[in-house]
Amino acid sequence: MKKIVYLILFIGISLNMNAANPDSLVVNKIYMEALADNTAYTNLEYLCTQIGGRLCGSVESEKAIAWAKKCLEEMALDTVYLQKLMVSHWTRGEKEVAYIKFNSAEIKNVHVCALGESVATPKNGITAEVVEVKSFEELIKLGKENISGKIVFYNRAMDPSKFITFEAYGGAAGQRFVGAVKAAEFGAVGVVVRSLTLLSDFTTHTGIMKYDSAGINIPAVAISTKDADLLSESLQTDKHLLFYMKTSCQFFSEKESYNVIGEIKGTESPNEIMVVGGHLDSWDNGQGAHDDGVGVVQSIEVLRLFKKLGVKPKHTIRVVLFMDEECHQRGGKKYAEIVKLKNEKHIVAIESDGGGFTPNGFSFDTSQDTLNAIKKWSSLLLNYGLYSLTKGHSGVDIGFLKGLGFPLIGLETDSQRYFDFQHAETDTFDKVNKRQMQLGSAAMASLIYLIDKNGIQ
């Protein structure tokens, strides 16, 4: 419990703040307001539960664009507008069906979902024998004679012994992304990919896959980790078991879609822009809560915090809610294209796309000199648990701004639970802790404030 002790220790004792440091006082106000106010959480609830999963091209994505625009308009920002782009339009169709058919004729249903932008199976599904592999090397070794006419089952698990879960993801995600292309080269008729999660459960995790224009497009599904284990065990004793899968995905013509943008104009240098953003689209199977409803409402919240606290930025703060991060990143590409076309000057861009977990710092795609300059705020940020200020990846959407000479920054969060929910039907509003999400808004607002006020040098 530790409780009564805290009662005695903490009454009236506050954070180790230097009261003489005005930056420290403003950052403290940002945190207090972010933690005490429910706007961002209420926004997330609406986006997730009233609109839901919002894959690019879907009706839900259109509703999300309209909702986000209205949200920004109601905040009385200086500018709110949509930025047009084209997106692909793929639908999952009916709930996928799959089962293992043992030689005993026994049937066991398993949980699968089509991978993003997979082709459908034939109308009556596919039934075939299964070849299990854990790497592309194994696939090549097996060769056409062992694979042709069969379903390839990619069963490489994320390595739980990795401290950084994204490393574990990196070691296994290739099978989802290009597994179908590689299996088709050997004559496979479909692929089943182990869901990319560190949990052992029955959830299915979708995500984008890619075909090779030169090859044959075979259907691909993700299978839950528990069902993957069952299939693997079953194959040990029943090598010729059959696997049935049926999906009914469809492609439609490209559609118009939009990035949603809003601004608070800078008082001194309105043409110098600080971007804060997340992506508005999400996978269709869940509610896109952690990925990336959280990034959307946090980015909007940054602007609300400035307005509510009466902090007038010297440079323009621009929130950008990107479309189509999950499939082809057309939103990020379009935004960068327009920035270059208009020759807009940016001084920083921050993206939140790591889920609504406790933030632990920022990842900087910038020079070491710039990072060193930012580290002058280390001790202030450390008061709020932001201990990690390192060079690394920033964000998929803002990544297209690389090379324009300003720092690209990713909000870093505790990654331990990220893959419990990523791209799964369980990525829903109720999985987001209000406070952990609010801390992300406060972290981004604080860094934007510090950069706006003091510059990076």
Place this chain on the structure above:
Amino acid sequence: MKKIVYLILFIGISLNMNAANPDSLVVNKIYMEALADNTAYTNLEYLCTQIGGRLCGSVESEKAIAWAKKCLEEMALDTVYLQKLMVSHWTRGEKEVAYIKFNSAEIKNVHVCALGESVATPKNGITAEVVEVKSFEELIKLGKENISGKIVFYNRAMDPSKFITFEAYGGAAGQRFVGAVKAAEFGAVGVVVRSLTLLSDFTTHTGIMKYDSAGINIPAVAISTKDADLLSESLQTDKHLLFYMKTSCQFFSEKESYNVIGEIKGTESPNEIMVVGGHLDSWDNGQGAHDDGVGVVQSIEVLRLFKKLGVKPKHTIRVVLFMDEECHQRGGKKYAEIVKLKNEKHIVAIESDGGGFTPNGFSFDTSQDTLNAIKKWSSLLLNYGLYSLTKGHSGVDIGFLKGLGFPLIGLETDSQRYFDFQHAETDTFDKVNKRQMQLGSAAMASLIYLIDKNGIQ
């Protein structure tokens, strides 16, 4: 998502480790083993779901003692034994009932639970008018004429704007702990205390309360935060509404109970002891998962990690699973009493009682010199997110060892979700993320390893 980028970035790239540093290699092995193995999680599942809530004196606490002893015995430790002590024995009895009765005669049921070691209401319950206060100052100001014969409703909320949730707890916990005593002084017939959580929901949070031997003992319950808000709003319009509450708690005679202890003997200095522990008892309404099943299984896991990795400690590692932390800390007191009696030499004690959330460091009840000496491992620990090495509270149980000249250390975790579950019916196994819990075991094992191998100087 950030996914494909990580795929490219991370394949084959590992933690920033100095391969030439053997400590760094061992710590890495500890983390890998802790994250890849399921023993601690399986132990937690058993303790929570097969035994459940285990208040001192209960049958469940006896089962937990037997289970823990067996667990340690099956690990083939050098020593496993029970340490006898006496505990109080209080039971909640039947599920509590409470409702608001409006002047319109309308009735609204509300969620309450008896506070720990509260007396029961009379058999038919209590019905009385309600006086709401948010502080003891308000209570005193209202005085006997406004309070006598009524139920005092303590509705001070935890302050959400505090970054450190234990601060918010500290600002509100007094009403639970001594609220009944203070209200009784003014003739109140019962107290209703707002549940100590930052969530807005229908869960009820119990916790120990204390009577004053000189005063009248009046019954006390915790009410869910949503019901507290309802009651407060209702009182605005219906000042004379009635509140009904019925509890059937009982006190029994003191009982024998036990701390459970196991050891790996040190190879060089077996008489110098390093304690790692948590508390085996928990509240009865939930499963005692975060508080403190996690601390129990993590402490056991520290010894398993040493054995599994073949790391033979120079000093004795002793796991102590304390009884009765929640009520009167008899386990902690007894352990310290025996240490002094036997004049046992300890070199460190670490307690885990902050829940199974991602660890962010340690809190040291020791001198600044000792803390400075420990900080030589800062950069190594930082690789695993252990950024916070500060002076502060260690643990309730090991706290009784204070003054014996060795450092007392508390495992610190991300506190943002701690009060979502503390002492509530929702403190159950399914609320614990396996990896976050495993990281706590690894953090404690790593610090024990570093202290054992290098000493603190």
